[in-house]
Amino acid sequence: MLDIKKSNILLAMAGAAVLMASSPVLAQDAAAPAPATAEATAPATTTAPAAAETPAPAEAAAEEAGGHSGDITPISMFMEATIVVQVVMIGLLLASIFSWTLLIIKLIEFSKLNRKTDQFLEEFRSARTIADMRRISSSEEFDGNPLADMAAAATEEVELSRQAGLQVNGDHRDSAIGRAQNAVSAVQSGLAGRLSGGQQFLASTGSTGPFVGLFGTVYGIMNSFIGIVQSNTTNLAAVAPGIAEALLATGIGLFAAIPAVVFYNYFNTRIAAYSTRSDGFNAELMNAISRQLDKGA
Numbered sequence: 685m686l687d688i689k690k691s692n693i694l695l696a697m698a699g700a701a702v703l704m705a706s707s708p709v710l711a712q713d714a715a716a717p718a719p720a721t722a723e724a725t726a727p728a729t730t731t732a733p734a735a736a737e738t739p740a741p742a743e744a745a746a747e748e749a750g751g752h753s754g755d756i757t758p759i760s761m762f763m764e765a766t767i768v769v770q771v772v773m774i775g776l777l778l779a780s781i782f783s784w785t786l787l788i789i790k791l792i793e794f795s796k797l798n799r800k801t802d803q804f805l806e807e808f809r810s811a812r813t814i815a816d817m818r819r820i821s822s823s824e825e826f827d828g829n830p831l832a833d834m835a836a837a838a839t840e841e842v843e844l845s846r847q848a849g850l851q852v853n854g855d856h857r858d859s860a861i862g863r864a865q866n867a868v869s870a871v872q873s874g875l876a877g878r879l880s881g882g883q884q885f886l887a888s889t890g891s892t893g894p895f896v897g898l899f900g901t902v903y904g905i906m907n908s909f910i911g912i913v914q915s916n917t918t919n920l921a922a923v924a925p926g927i928a929e930a931l932l933a934t935g936i937g938l939f940a941a942i943p944a945v946v947f948y949n950y951f952n953t954r955i956a957a958y959s960t961r962s963d964g965f966n967a968e969l970m971n972a973i974s975r976q977l978d979k980g981a
Contacts, residue, residue, distance in 0.1 A: 776940045780940035787943075814842055857977050875958075886945075887948050894934070
């Protein structure tokens with residue numbers, strides 16, 4: 685019995701030793717996955733602050749561009765431009781508006797002028813005496829018409845010669861016609877000035893508009909490059925808005941200059957056409973007066 689008890693005690697001690705030897709291994713195996721989980725979660729915790737601290741590319745570009753975010757329109761470019769460029773743009777826009785106003789005014793003026801001239805010529809050619817010519821050309825209906833003024837000046841000169849007791853027919857006919865021709869030439873010399881009102885402004889706008897706009901462009905681009913130096917960035921978004929604002933000044937300059945040049949050439953053609961018409965009427969008027977003087981009218 686004693687031997688059996690000793691053997692049981694030895695078996696129990698051996699089993700306890702085996703359990704004690706195997707328990708650290710089990711604990712180590714159970715704790716092994718924990719570091720891997722910590723390592724797997726560690727990058728997530730470290731990358732989150734980095735994502736939060738990094739600004740969005742669009743926001744960074746907007747900050748470098750000096751606050752220009754969203755769509756860039758001509759109005760926004762005008763509002764963001766410097767005061768010098770804004771003054772250039774406003775001046776060119778006013779010049780363009782005035783050019784279009786001149787176009788409307790002169791179109792109405794020439795339309796009315798040609799209509800009145802046609803009416804005057806129709807009545808003038810129906811006159812039978814110098815007195816009739818004088819009456820028609822001096823009527824209020826044709827007041828201010830260049831051809832009526834020419835006829836009034838010529839017939840008035842003939843009438844003044846008669847009142848002065850001078851002979852206006854016979855041997856003195858050529859002298860009377862010469863004086864009438866001089867009176868017509870005095871009126872005709874001012875015809876170009878009467879018809880060319882506003883032409884100087886159109887010529888000035890057409891010739892200087894692009895250069896004024898170019899001045900605004902050069903000034904705006906200069907400020908853009910100064911901004912590049914101050915911001916220490918080469919990002920295109922930082923300089924594109926300023927360059928676009930500067931180029932807008934050149935665009936407005938061309939917008940003002942091109943119509944002005946077109947209008948100037950158009951009205952020069954109209955003025956030349958009416959001057960040719962007045963030259964033709966001058967010859968017609970002298971022939972009519974000469975005919976009436978030969979008839980003794």
